[in-house]
Amino acid sequence: MTESRGGEARSEPRQRPGVLSVTVVNAKNLDELDLDSESDPYVVLTMDGMQQQTTRTVKNNNNPDWNEPFEFTVRHPTRSVLRAQVFDWNRWTDHGRLGWVEIGVNEVSSSDGGLEDEYLLNETRRGGTLKLSLLFSEVPDPSDRQSHG
Numbered sequence: 001m002t003e004s005r006g007g008e009a010r011s012e013p014r015q016r017p018g019v020l021s022v023t024v025v026n027a028k029n030l031d032e033l034d035l036d037s038e039s040d041p042y043v044v045l046t047m048d049g050m051q052q053q054t055t056r057t058v059k060n061n062n063n064p065d066w067n068e069p070f071e072f073t074v075r076h077p078t079r080s081v082l083r084a085q086v087f088d089w090n091r092w093t094d095h096g097r098l099g100w101v102e103i104g105v106n107e108v109s110s111s112d113g114g115l116e117d118e119y120l121l122n123e124t125r126r127g128g129t130l131k132l133s134l135l136f137s138e139v140p141d142p143s144d145r146q147s148h149g
């Protein structure tokens, strides 16, 4: 029995699902929302508004280091979007947002060695940045023959 591979090769580059590895490295020059101390930042990562993962909170530090690695399943590499939002933790009141960025997975998958960049946050007043290290790994296609491994 022969089966076609469904969907002939089009000009679209990479459609295979994969895994996006994200390391939240650090942030700099975050806004200060607290009156008597520096902010208490943490980062919420969201893939396509669905999968959500959160870093630990760094207390009283507008230039926090996290160096925390995460992985997301990516079903549609050409159109999936990672959103990273930085919040200020508060014990008694609502957590305020310090800024956010959005990165298309296609930006990552089209760069061979992955990306590492300091992204300028949206909504920042002090020019705050968030440093992320990103790598996309395609799930191997079982119908691909490897000449050798």
Ligand SMILES: [Ca+2]
Pocket (backbone or CB within 6 Å): 033, 034, 038, 039, 040, 088, 089, 090, 091
């Ligand atoms: Ca706070």
